Amino acid sequence: MKSICWNVRGLGSPRVYNPHMVFLMEMELNQKRMERVRNMNGFINGIDIEVEGTRGGLCLAWNDNIADTLKSYSKWHIDVNVKENNRQEDWRFTGFYGSPYLKD
Template identity: 45%
Template sequence: MKVLSWNVRGLGKTQTVNRLKNSLRRSNPQVLFLMETKLNARRMERVRHMCGYRFGVDVGSVGSMGGLSIGWKPECDVRLLSYSQFHIDVVIQESETLKRRFTGFYGRPAERDRDLSWNLLRQLHSNQSMPLLVAGDFNEIMYSYEKKGRRIRPERNMVRF
């Protein structure tokens, strides 16, 4: 199963949609997860269809923040478990004997709210019994060398992550 996760930072521009479509032609993933689309759910659904993903779930942005979408090809057996402004959680049945859990995730952008993000991840995966893939934008780094420019990240934030 091939999955593509992309932080598109706004799909309102034709140029961005065309770049996405070109990338999809090259990689041909069965499942596509997009975050930070900055589109309402109806517009996101139209973009997803234009990209060849008839089936999916779209969570609209709140103002200029967020926006999530997961789409899948018709040959995929995908079941929605839950979704919110910050995640979409599905089970992908690859064969009779193989199920995988996929969580597309968007971490809260405000530093003071990150513990809410980590609690959501813990809650979603507390009783995990199948292979799991979590992908997305966590809005946090694991190591200080990953940070370029601006102020240095507090070590305690990275430890929590």
């Protein structure tokens, strides 16, 4: 299985081809626009966590070769069980993002 986790500032790079699952951080998009970006990139399945103000926004997208079952989520993480069509065992994926800035 091919997967990628990428801060979206690099999205669209020709270096990444045909991943089965993508985790995007700092989308800074509302729910409708996030879903549109996901669909335009060929991922009809996904979990979108909307931006709060001008910060954050997470998206976990996958194609039909895998099934993700949501375990938990927040504005900082998405946690799923992943079941690939060609494997018997499932595995767990947790994508998270935190601000690089310290807060007092």
